[in-house]
Structures are given as structure tokens and as C-alpha cells.
Amino acid sequence: MRRTLPLFAGLLIVLMLLAGCGSPEPGTTPSGATPSGDGAFPVTVPTAFGDVTVPEQPRRVVALGWSDAETALALGVEPVGAADWLAVGGDGLGPWGQARYTTPPQILGTLEVDLEAVAALDPDLILDTRSSGDRERHDRLTQLGVPVIGIPAGGENYKTTWRDQLRMVGAAVGKPQEAARAQADLERRFADARAQHPQLQGATVVSGARNTLGEYAAYTGESGRLAFLKELGMVNAPQIESQRTDGFPSRSRGSG
CATH class of the missing domain: 3.40.50.1980 (Nitrogenase molybdenum iron protein domain)
Incomplete structure (x- = not known):
């Protein structure tokens, strides 16, 4: 429990950091970049x-x-x-x-x-x-x-x-x-976030969701949610990752 609050506090800061660095506006290129053409077709x-x-x-x-x-x-x-x-x-x-x-x-x-x-x-x-x-x-x-x-x-x-x-x-x-x-x-930006928050490296995490039926699901495999957290250096909790399902392999479901 002593590691839980620092972990989620660090995660919150990283999420805010990444959210504040948006993609370029449509039709623009990053500062200092040379605009490219539309690409070759076909x-x-x-x-x-x-x-x-x-x-x-x-x-x-x-x-x-x-x-x-x-x-x-x-x-x-x-x-x-x-x-x-x-x-x-x-x-x-x-x-x-x-x-x-x-x-x-x-x-x-x-x-x-x-x-x-x-x-x-x-x-x-x-x-x-x-x-x-x-x-x-x-x-x-x-x-x-x-x-x-x-x-x-x-x-x-x-x-x-x-x-x-x-x-x-x-x-x-x-x-x-x-x-x-x-x-x-x-x-x-992911690399910067990892460098600024070394406490996230190797930390175990659980990413879950609650559906309209009141069921809870913990994501496993290569889901986008976990991919984001792994980019920050974290790893999925082993007890969750081991519980694969046949219906949708990127989740492990349970009621509660």
C-alpha cells in the first residue's frame, strides 16, 4: 500500500504531461520541420x-x-x-x-x-x-x-x-x-515521461473497465490501454496477465 499512492500520483502527472502536448494542428508541421508533399500515388x-x-x-x-x-x-x-x-x-x-x-x-x-x-x-x-x-x-x-x-x-x-x-x-x-x-x-514524449518518473519503471499495474451490466474487466495482452502504460515503463500484473479468455483475448473478466 505504501507504493500505491506514489505510483498513481506519478501516473496522473504523466497523463497530464502527455495530454498537454498535442499533435500539430491540421495542415501544419512541427516547428523547424520542412513541409512535405502529399505523398506519391498510387x-x-x-x-x-x-x-x-x-x-x-x-x-x-x-x-x-x-x-x-x-x-x-x-x-x-x-x-x-x-x-x-x-x-x-x-x-x-x-x-x-x-x-x-x-x-x-x-x-x-x-x-x-x-x-x-x-x-x-x-x-x-x-x-x-x-x-x-x-x-x-x-x-x-x-x-x-x-x-x-x-x-x-x-x-x-x-x-x-x-x-x-x-x-x-x-x-x-x-x-x-x-x-x-x-x-x-x-x-x-514517452521517453521524457519515463526519464522524469523513474518510479514507474517495472511497477505492476492493473487497467480495468466496468461495463453496462455491472461486470468488471481487467485488460491483458496487447490492448491499447496496456500499451500506453507499458510505454511508460510499467508491466501488467502477472496474476491478471495469466487469466486469458477465449472470447476476447485482450481482457480478463469478472463480476463484482
Whole structure:
């Protein structure tokens, strides 16, 4: 118990530190950086469903995967349609994001996608890089006849890493250099946070959630929540990590 309060106090400071260092505004580049072009097209993006070729610079992007919209927006591309996975409301952006829309997107479904609503937006690119990886979902989206950037290999069950998502979205929207700079910036901030808070190195942590049924879940495996904490130097509690489930391998569930 003596280590618990310092640990969470340090974590809170780190979270505030990272939240205060936002991504560049749309259409801008970090100070001192040389603006890059839109990238060369056509571009081919490897996915778990095979290589996908984007023939030309997309103008109407629909972002369906978890945080695909935020990733595109941070690179200066405003999706015309987006999925609000956290039920934030409005344009689907939480207060933690600094990049903002000039024209709010149409909010679309998350688990269940309305193909007619997507088609009505006349997209020329669909992003679904962080999703269940369900083949039927992917095949339904490809029926619209536009490039669909699905999950990477090994990204099933929402396990696409932030690095893979940033790389794939950056390539597909013609912003590979911007994506590379954003990754370098995030990695630098993680390194700074680790250096400023050495007490977090090797500390065990439990990341959990409570669903609408009153059940509690502790995350395991490669979930995004744990990935964030591991970037800060922490490790998942062994007694939690060992309790894998067959239904959703990135969580361990229990009632209470």
C-alpha cells in the first residue's frame, strides 16, 4: 500500500504531461520541420486481408476503425464520416484531442456499419485499421468499390498498435512523412515521461473497465490501454496477465 499512492500520483502527472502536448494542428508541421508533399500515388498498403492500393490522393475519407478519425485528423485530413467509439457525442472528438474539424463529419456506426449511410458520403477511401478484424465486415465494406484499409496482420480484436495505425493511415492518405514525424514526437514524449518518473519503471499495474451490466474487466495482452502504460515503463500484473479468455483475448473478466 505504501507504493500505491506514489505510483498513481506519478501516473496522473504523466497523463497530464502527455495530454498537454498535442499533435500539430491540421495542415501544419512541427516547428523547424520542412513541409512535405502529399505523398506519391498510387500507394499500396499491406493489410491482414491482402495488399490494398489507393490509386490517388483521397478527398473523401470515411474513418470507421477505433481512433482512425483522430489519427487522420492529426495528420491534417478531415474525414467526412467517422465512428464515435467512445460515444462522446457531437463530432466524436473527446476534450483530449487538440486537432479539430472545420466541418463536422457524419457520425456512423461502430460495431454495426450502415453501408447505405457510408455509400451516401461518396467516399474514395475507407479506414478500418483498428477493428474486430471480422472478414464479413471487411467484405461488406469492399462492396462499395473503394479501397478499404483494414487491420494489419495480427491486429484482430482491436489489437492494432498505435504505430501500425499511424503508419497505415499516413500511407493511405498521402501523409507518410507527417506520420513518421508524429511517431517520433510521441516516442520522444514517452521517453521524457519515463526519464522524469523513474518510479514507474517495472511497477505492476492493473487497467480495468466496468461495463453496462455491472461486470468488471481487467485488460491483458496487447490492448491499447496496456500499451500506453507499458510505454511508460510499467508491466501488467502477472496474476491478471495469466487469466486469458477465449472470447476476447485482450481482457480478463469478472463480476463484482
